[in-house]
Amino acid sequence: MELGSEDTKLVTLARSARARNGAAEGAAVRDDIGRTYAATTVALPSLSLTALQAAVAAAVSSGAQRLEAAAVVSDSEAVDPDSAAALSDLGVTSPISADASGAVRS
Numbered sequence: 807m808e809l810g811s812e813d814t815k816l817v818t819l820a821r822s823a824r825a826r827n828g829a830a831e832g833a834a835v836r837d838d839i840g841r842t843y844a845a846t847t848v849a850l851p852s853l854s855l856t857a858l859q860a861a862v863a864a865a866v867s868s869g870a871q872r873l874e875a876a877a878v879v880s881d882s883e884a885v886d887p888d889s890a891a892a893l894s895d896l897g898v899t900s901p902i903s904a905d906a907s908g909a910v911r912s
Contacts, residue, residue: 807910809902812836816877817904819844820857824879824906831880833857835898837870858889862896870896877902883911 809817816834819842824832829846833856836842845860855863858878865873873896878885885893885901893901903911 807912809910813875813877813902816842816875817879817902817908817910820877820879820904821906821908824857829857831857831878831882833861833876833878835861835865835870835873835876835893837865838872838874838897841865841868841870843868843870856886856889858885858901859892862892865896872896873898875902877904879904879906879908881906 819834820832823844823846827846831847834844843861843864845857845864847857848855848860876893876898878901
């Protein structure tokens with residue numbers, strides 16, 4: 807699957823965040839005016855978020871009301887239902903999924 811330059815940037819941001827934090831997942835989202843937000847899995851005793859949920863939270867807390875794209879880098883091939891629901895709330899129904907090397911899954 808060939809990605810455009812803006813979607814490739816999302817995968818790169820997600821990979822970088824994941825590697826920097828040594829997290830299980832990295833994610834990045836782009837809002838409807840082109841701003842990007844990256845995040846990783848949050849696993850605290852009192853708070854657990856997937857990387858996609860954390861990226862959506864960062865976007866919403868910065869004022870985003872709509873997203874146009876999302877990417878997740880993970881060992882898992884499937885996006886969990888809670889992450890998919892958070893993305894759907896802001897208009898993304900098909901997030902980009904990639905492995906640790908950045909290879910996009912179809």
